[in-house]
Amino acid sequence: MNNYELMVIFTPVLSDDDFKASQKKYTDYIKSIGGEIVHENPWGLKSLAYPIQKKTTGLYWVMEYKAPSNLNEQLKIQLLRDDNVLRHMFTVLDKYAVEYNNKKRSGVPTGTEKVEG
Structure with missing residues (x-):
């Protein structure tokens, strides 16, 4: 299974419940x-x-997931059919991106922060 990131831009007229659904x-x-x-x-x-x-x-909604490589094509069809989706973008994450995302979520310094002083 590969690591992916999906960013979806939904129409702004959705209610909170519709956005969550x-x-x-x-x-x-x-x-x-x-x-x-x-x-x-x-x-x-x-x-x-x-x-x-x-x-x-x-x-905007961003999701990181692991999936077989054929899933993205099926998911793309579902996203294109949905009238609430304005745009979407898939990104394949390599091991460095996965490691960076894990560090960022856990609060560990990633080395890209600005140093004050």
């Missing part, structure tokens, strides 16, 4: 195909760099 739908889908959710991080409402479908903001 959409997140759950995709986590359940990944689990049903044999994937494993490592970490989820809903960023919430953020400004977009450019308008998408006449919207200037979006609800």
Whole structure:
């Protein structure tokens, strides 16, 4: 199984319950195909760099997961069919990215922080 990160931008008109339901739908889908959710991080409402479908903001959600390589193509089809999804992006994580994410979540210094003084 490979490590992946998925960032999804949902339409900003979703209620909190709908936003959570959409997140759950995709986590359940990944689990049903044999994937494993490592970490989820809903960023919430953020400004977009450019308008998408006449919207200037979006609800961001980032998820790190482990899955077989064929899962991404099936998940991509589901994301493209969903009217609530403005954009999505898959990233393959190498062992260094996985290690960096683990350190960042646990609060261990990663070496990229600014030093005050």
